[in-house]
Amino acid sequence: MDPVQGRAADPRTFVHLFTCIQSAAICDFPKAVKVVEVGPRDGLQNEKEMVPTGVKIQLIDMLSETGLPVIEATSFVSSKWVPQMADHAEVLKGISLAPHVRYPVLTPNMQGFHAAVDAGATEVAVFGSASETFCKNNINCSIEESFQRFKEIISSAKQAHIPVRGYVSCAVACPYEGHVEPAKVAEVAKRLYELGCYEVSLCDTTGVGTPGSMASMLKCVVKEVPTNALAVHCHDTYGQALANVLIALQMGISVVDSSVAGLGGCPFAKGATGNVSTEDVVYMLNGLGIETGVNLSKVIHAGEFICKALNRSTNSKVAQATLKSETS
Amino acid sequence: MGLNRVHVHVGVQLLRVHFPQVAASAGKSLPEKVKIVEVGPRDGLQNEKTIVPAEVKICLIDMLSEAGLPVIEATSFVSPKWVPQMADQVEVMKGISKKPGVNYPVLTPNLKGFQAAVKAGATEVAIFGAASELFSKKNINCSVEESLQRFEEVAKAAKEQGVAVRGYVSCVLGCPYEGKVAPGKVAQVAKRLYAMGCYEISLGDTTGVGTPGGMIEMLEAVKHEVPVEALAVHCHDTYGQALANILVALQMGISVVDSSVAGLGGCPYAQGASGNVATEDVVYMLHGLGIQTGVDLAKLMDAGAFICQSLNRRTSSKVAQAASFQAILQF
Numbered sequence: 001m002d003p004v005q006g007r008a009a010d011p012r013t014f015v016h017l018f019t020c021i022q023s024a025a026i027c028d029f030p031k032a033v034k035v036v037e038v039g040p041r042d043g044l045q046n047e048k049e050m051v052p053t054g055v056k057i058q059l060i061d062m063l064s065e066t067g068l069p070v071i072e073a074t075s076f077v078s079s080k081w082v083p084q085m086a087d088h089a090e091v092l093k094g095i096s097l098a099p100h101v102r103y104p105v106l107t108p109n110m111q112g113f114h115a116a117v118d119a120g121a122t123e124v125a126v127f128g129s130a131s132e133t134f135c136k137n138n139i140n141c142s143i144e145e146s147f148q149r150f151k152e153i154i155s156s157a158k159q160a161h162i163p164v165r166g167y168v169s170c171a172v173a174c175p176y177e178g179h180v181e182p183a184k185v186a187e188v189a190k191r192l193y194e195l196g197c198y199e200v201s202l203c204d205t206t207g208v209g210t211p212g213s214m215a216s217m218l219k220c221v222v223k224e225v226p227t228n229a230l231a232v233h234c235h236d237t238y239g240q241a242l243a244n245v246l247i248a249l250q251m252g253i254s255v256v257d258s259s260v261a262g263l264g265g266c267p268f269a270k271g272a273t274g275n276v277s278t279e280d281v282v283y284m285l286n287g288l289g290i291e292t293g294v295n296l297s298k299v300i301h302a303g304e305f306i307c308k309a310l311n312r313s314t315n316s317k318v319a320q321a322t323l324k325s326e327t328s
Numbered sequence: 329m330g331l332n333r334v335h336v337h338v339g340v341q342l343l344r345v346h347f348p349q350v351a352a353s354a355g356k357s358l359p360e361k362v363k364i365v366e367v368g369p370r371d372g373l374q375n376e377k378t379i380v381p382a383e384v385k386i387c388l389i390d391m392l393s394e395a396g397l398p399v400i401e402a403t404s405f406v407s408p409k410w411v412p413q414m415a416d417q418v419e420v421m422k423g424i425s426k427k428p429g430v431n432y433p434v435l436t437p438n439l440k441g442f443q444a445a446v447k448a449g450a451t452e453v454a455i456f457g458a459a460s461e462l463f464s465k466k467n468i469n470c471s472v473e474e475s476l477q478r479f480e481e482v483a484k485a486a487k488e489q490g491v492a493v494r495g496y497v498s499c500v501l502g503c504p505y506e507g508k509v510a511p512g513k514v515a516q517v518a519k520r521l522y523a524m525g526c527y528e529i530s531l532g533d534t535t536g537v538g539t540p541g542g543m544i545e546m547l548e549a550v551k552h553e554v555p556v557e558a559l560a561v562h563c564h565d566t567y568g569q570a571l572a573n574i575l576v577a578l579q580m581g582i583s584v585v586d587s588s589v590a591g592l593g594g595c596p597y598a599q600g601a602s603g604n605v606a607t608e609d610v611v612y613m614l615h616g617l618g619i620q621t622g623v624d625l626a627k628l629m630d631a632g633a634f635i636c637q638s639l640n641r642r643t644s645s646k647v648a649q650a651a652s653f654q655a656i657l658q659f
Binding site: 209210212236238242266283284286287288316317320 | 541542568569575576602606609612613616617645647649
């Protein structure tokens with residue numbers, strides 16, 4: 001319905017405006033994007049090398065100086081399952097909490113939640129899945145059972161005035177099941193939102209998504225969850241991440257997860273890359289004139305630091321190009 | 329039915345209009361088909377440190393022909409003094425199995441190169457302009473205007489002999505020497521190349537610094553001067569922006585994309601950094617968008633694996649990297 005003319009919109013009516021409409025539509029980007037830095041948790045959790053607590057703390061403190069508004073600090077998961085995050089309490093207590101920066105931590109269950117609160121957490125995150133097999137293999141329960149767990153956590157968090165962020169893994173595809181139906185993703189996202197998550201991050205866990213499948217999935221999810229409560233968490237395993245982020249922005253998403261230096265490989269394709277690099281995302285957003293509040297040089301610097309500590313090269317193309325041109 | 333909300337500025341009034349979505353991709357119209365122009369054997373190999381023998385080049389081109397690529401830039405008729413990697417230009421041109429329906433353009437920087445190319449059997453040539461004066465000076469030792477005059481000669485000779493000419497414009501989103509490049513300048517150079525008879529103009533983000541914002545601005549200017557069907561984009565992935573840049577180009581009506589198998593060809597301006605976007609990654613995205621390319625991704629990856637082995641280097645294609653560890657999942 002055309003609100004101006006009060007009649008059904010007919011594409012032919014707009015043909016004469018098509019050029020500017022098309023440009024305007026293509027340029028229909030948010031003015032500002034919130035970048036959620038997941039390097040210290042999602043990144044380091046999926047790196048072969050373990051880094052000492054002191055290095056993690058220094059990384060987070062460097063990231064706090066870059067202008068990033070959200071930095072996922074650690075995960076209160078059993079060290080039996082994720083040894084890289086065994087020092088969670090020490091990390092959370094050791095970092096300098098910058099004002100205007102939030103430091104969510106993963107809490108897979110009530111035990112983790114209590115430990116996180118004891119360690120001073122003021123925001124937590126829960127990880128759902130749109131795939132039953134992935135849920136079973138990852139956290140050893142069904143999707144429905146996982147929701148029972150999250151309900152408890154979210155209820156306790158609400159009482160303690162602690163905001164909760166939700167994640168939906170396998171939002172495009174599952175390493176075990178293959179294609180995941182957009183409707184299933186929408187259902188899980190809706191449940192998390194209705195349970196009380198202030199934001200739901202949709203994860204292309206294996207990085208197989210393209211702007212086509214991303215758009216199909218988002219079309220479904222935005223019907224169930226307000227767009228301003230959604231985020232995208234794209235993996236760059238197939239090089240599609242920035243294009244996927246772009247399409248998400250065009251569809252009204254204004255929160256993007258990324259990882260400094262592209263830390264965190266893909267556990268399902270050993271040796272392949274995983275998380276999209278914060279540097280590359282910020283570079284693109286800067287070029288689009290979208291505000292992030294992030295100082296790109298400082299992020300590159302933080303990335304350089306952690307790569308040195310991990311004895312690995314960066315996955316960020318912006319960092320590679322910037323550092324190479326500085327030395328050539 | 330989903331509606332796509334856009335804002336059209338009419339004078340100082342903000343008018344909100346709705347129109348039905350016309351394509352799966354966020355309501356933006358995408359081409360049904362995209363022609364991929366494979367530049368690996370020329371632009372790719374020309375910028376690789378390791379020089380490969382003629383028979384390896386020939387094998388690569390033949391494998392690419394079998395992969396369904398409709399255009400494969402075979403070699404460059406430039407002086408071997410400047411580009412030793414392309415010294416075997418005649419041997420390559422004569423050695424490849426020309427698949428029917430596939431074009432094999434070759435670079436011809438001047439009339440001398442053109443004549444040598446035709447003698448070696450070329451039926452399509454390419455000429456390289458620049459949107460930056462400094463780049464033109466440093467690259468081919470003359471001003472943009474002087475280069476266009478050289479190309480006029482080549483274009484004229486090509487027309488007389490029934491040889492198709494493709495034009496390139498370098499530095500469309502930034503110059504390694506001048507920095508920002510005005511979209512108007514790009515449009516001007518593209519227009520001149522089109523007017524002199526180039527059937528297609530490929531717009532090259534030579535240093536890969538471009539982002540979708542700059543791409544949109546530049547294409548808007550160029551589309552005023554050259555029909556969109558005659559335009560192509562040649563994106564470098566030095567800053568990881570290539571696929572996003574290609575996506576907006578498609579949304580703006582571009583349906584020809586240059587790319588390089590395995591992402592061959594580093595960036596000569598940032599030693600060690602990547603250059604051309606990988607054909608595998610482009611094809612993966614296009615197929616995921618439901619766009620036809622005619623390319624067999626598996627065969628393409630075989631060609632990429634072959635050339636990387638010959639060059640003793642790792643592929644720059646993420647799809648190829650991921651696929652080496654698991655079966656490709658296409659969604």
